[in-house]
Amino acid sequence: MTSPLKSIQSPHELRKLSRSELPALAQELRQYILNSVSSTGGHLSSNLGTVELTVALHYVFNTPDDRLIWDVGHQSYAHKILTGRQDQMAGLRQLGGISGFPKRSESDYDAFGTAHSSTSISAAAGMAYAAQLKHEKRIAVAIIGDSAMTGGMAFEAMNHAGTNRTLPLVVVLNDNDMSISPAVGALNRYLARLISSPFYEATKNGVGNVLSILPPLKEFAKRLETQAKGMLVPANIFEEFGFNYIGPIDGHDLDSLVPTLENIKRMSLEGDGPQFLHVVTKKGKGYPQAEEDPILYHGPGKFDPLVGIKKSAPASKPTFTQVFGQWLCDKAAADERLIGITPAMCEGSGMGNFQRQFPTRYHDVGIAEQHAVTFAGGLACEGLKPVVAIYSTFLQRGYDQLIHDIALQDLPVVFAIDRAGLVGADGATHAGSFDIAYMRCIPNLLVMTPSDENEMRLLLNTAYHSQHPSAVRYPRGSGTGVQITDSLEPVPLGKAVIRRHSSLENAKKIAVLAFGTLLQQCIATSESLDLTLVDMRFVKPLDEELLKELALTHRGFVTIEDGVIAGGAGSAVQEFFNRENIQVNLLQLGLPDAFIDHGDVALLMAQCGLDQSGIEKAIRRHFIA
Ligand SMILES: Cc1ncc(C[n+]2csc(CCOP(=O)(O)OP(=O)(O)O)c2C)c(N)n1
Ligand SMILES: CC(=O)[C@@H](O)[C@H](O)COP(=O)(O)O
Numbered sequence: 303m304t305s306p307l308k309s310i311q312s313p314h315e316l317r318k319l320s321r322s323e324l325p326a327l328a329q330e331l332r333q334y335i336l337n338s339v340s341s342t343g344g345h346l347s348s349n350l351g352t353v354e355l356t357v358a359l360h361y362v363f364n365t366p367d368d369r370l371i372w373d374v375g376h377q378s379y380a381h382k383i384l385t386g387r388q389d390q391m392a393g394l395r396q397l398g399g400i401s402g403f404p405k406r407s408e409s410d411y412d413a414f415g416t417a418h419s420s421t422s423i424s425a426a427a428g429m430a431y432a433a434q435l436k437h438e439k440r441i442a443v444a445i446i447g448d449s450a451m452t453g454g455m456a457f458e459a460m461n462h463a464g465t466n467r468t469l470p471l472v473v474v475l476n477d478n479d480m481s482i483s484p485a486v487g488a489l490n491r492y493l494a495r496l497i498s499s500p501f502y503e504a505t506k507n508g509v510g511n512v513l514s515i516l517p518p519l520k521e522f523a524k525r526l527e528t529q530a531k532g533m534l535v536p537a538n539i540f541e542e543f544g545f546n547y548i549g550p551i552d553g554h555d556l557d558s559l560v561p562t563l564e565n566i567k568r569m570s571l572e573g574d575g576p577q578f579l580h581v582v583t584k585k586g587k588g589y590p591q592a593e594e595d596p597i598l599y600h601g602p603g604k605f606d607p608l609v610g611i612k613k614s615a616p617a618s619k620p621t622f623t624q625v626f627g628q629w630l631c632d633k634a635a636a637d638e639r640l641i642g643i644t645p646a647m648c649e650g651s652g653m654g655n656f657q658r659q660f661p662t663r664y665h666d667v668g669i670a671e672q673h674a675v676t677f678a679g680g681l682a683c684e685g686l687k688p689v690v691a692i693y694s695t696f697l698q699r700g701y702d703q704l705i706h707d708i709a710l711q712d713l714p715v716v717f718a719i720d721r722a723g724l725v726g727a728d729g730a731t732h733a734g735s736f737d738i739a740y741m742r743c744i745p746n747l748l749v750m751t752p753s754d755e756n757e758m759r760l761l762l763n764t765a766y767h768s769q770h771p772s773a774v775r776y777p778r779g780s781g782t783g784v785q786i787t788d789s790l791e792p793v794p795l796g797k798a799v800i801r802r803h804s805s806l807e808n809a810k811k812i813a814v815l816a817f818g819t820l821l822q823q824c825i826a827t828s829e830s831l832d833l834t835l836v837d838m839r840f841v842k843p844l845d846e847e848l849l850k851e852l853a854l855t856h857r858g859f860v861t862i863e864d865g866v867i868a869g870g871a872g873s874a875v876q877e878f879f880n881r882e883n884i885q886v887n888l889l890q891l892g893l894p895d896a897f898i899d900h901g902d903v904a905l906l907m908a909q910c911g912l913d914q915s916g917i918e919k920a921i922r923r924h925f926i927a
């Protein structure tokens with residue numbers, strides 16, 4: 303039997319199929335995704351849940367002329383497979399392979415690069431406005447998840463777009479009642495009410511049933527399939543924002559999806575203004591283990607699909623995230639003022655145990671980093687001790703709040719910044735490359751860079767005991783396996799630690815000033831080249847006394863950090879020496895002024911010259927050659 307999927311190298315082939323052939327294609331596509339992702343790792347449950355929706359969207363809309371913008375984009379594998387990248391899925395998220403998110407440089411069908419949540423409606427609105435202005439008959443479609451809708455940007459976009467009564471914009475809300483964790487917030491409750499309406503109950507058994515619950519409103523028959531609900535019940539929030547709300551409909555039923563989307567397309571082209579389709583899907587659909595546990599299967603590594611993910615024995619070396627989670631619980635047990643906050647990254651930030659042990663002091667605020675930061679500020683004003691656990695890349699979303707609401711008011715909020723440095727498979731959109739540079743320029747904010755997981759715990763204590771806003775940044779993945787203290791005591795603020803003294807004569811001594819875990823990559827080199835090795839611990843405040851002392855006896859300095867060189871810790875050291883009018887020969891090592899794509903972290907760091915041999919080569923080239 304021919305494989306419909308194999309014959310599809312673009313949506314043009316897809317659109318030649320009859321509607322009755324689509325369910326078989328969807329089933330094959332789902333199996334292909336399961337087989338592919340289980341062998342490469344990647345985002346799974348969200349992709350299994352959007353198979354039919356993706357087929358229907360490319361079947362109905364004239365892509366790539368009609369634009370599809372996938373919010374977050376972690377659910378875009380079916381889209382990638384249907385748009386000519388089926389054979390590239392084997393290289394998903396690997397060095398030189400395709401991205402795990404839509405990427406404009408990868409395909410004409412990837413209308414907008416996504417990965418950070420809640421941007422799709424803004425981008426689609428821009429494209430719709432452009433089509434309107436240029437009198438082009440094209441529609442921009444944003445596909446956004448129920449949790450991504452909790453990102454304020456989504457409503458900023460709807461507020462703006464909703465006033466344009468002829469805008470060719472379509473928003474498809476993919477409502478699976480899940481974020482990575484269970485969905486949270488008032489919006490989630492509101493959506494649940496919309497779904498619990500009799501209208502949806504009826505449509506679950508086919509659109510025809512809808513007629514059975516509606517009075518014989520002949521004059522509306524023409525539009526029943528699409529907006530019956532809006533005619534019969536009070537306007538809902540999306541209609542109040544100026545969108546024509548349709549649904550909710552079953553997001554796995556192609557016999558509902560296709561005709562409804564065809565009607566929406568027609569209304570949009572007829573100038574009926576912004577349309578909002580609410581579809582209900584199941585995260586993990588079609589793979590029982592993922593349906594059962596969509597959290598575990600949100601972003602799995604490689605696994606045997608016949609068996610499912612096997613709970614692995616605890617690793618010999620805990621991850622930085624796990625060490626943070628343990629510290630958080632220990633600190634919370636010792637201090638009832640501690641409040642733990644996550645913007646929708648509970649598991650990823652290691653807060654599962656804290657949530658279970660301290661439910662009243664745990665806040666998952668949804669995908670709302672701006673709110674998370676300022677909410678913490680409010681708590682701090684009232685004498686509580688908020689700890690915001692946040693990925694480096696996602697803190698970028700709350701940058702003004704960090705400056706304006708926290709640092710400017712010198713509020714003692716702790717920022718536990720995970721995924722600092724390169725993150726690997728998620729690539730440039732998720733790299734924590736910029737946090738040292740973007741934080742060290744902020745007055746009052748203390749910036750700490752632990753060199754291992756034990757140091758992280760000590761610096762978290764130091765941050766917690768500080769009267770100022772404080773950030774501790776640490777990388778994704780395992781620590782060094784160092785013995786971890788159970789201390790809850792701080793270390794002296796701003797004090798660096800000399801890990802090794804050079805035995806060379808003063809005129810030949812070189813000091814490596816390590817900020818963070820790259821210190822580990824410098825140990826062997828400092829031995830082989832007889833260097834002084836300093837664990838700087840603090841980017842702000844710098845250990846200025848130590849720097850002055852070292853400048854008296856060392857002919858050269860190397861700074862090293864897993865953040866961008868531009869404006870990073872090395873620049874702080876250079877600025878200090880300049881301010882003190884101390885002439886030094888300083889080599890700054892760190893990430894280049896570039897976006898670093900996805901791939902194995904070790905390979906990427908080697909490419910950046912930040913592995914052991916690269917570091918040694920740079921030092922030799924600068925000081926010894
Ligand atoms: C600004 C931002 N914060 C957090 C994340 C991490 N993140 C990725 S997917 C996801 C949940 C998305 O939920 P939803 O939009 O409902 O899509 P689903 O996974 O349910 O398909 C989160 C929190 C992100 N990508 N961007
Ligand atoms: C799509 C998204 O933003 C998250 O799922 C992210 O990929 C999680 O990253 P970690 O795997 O590092 O927790």
Ligand SMILES: [Mg+2]
Nearest residue numbers: 447448449480
């Ligand atoms: Mg969801």
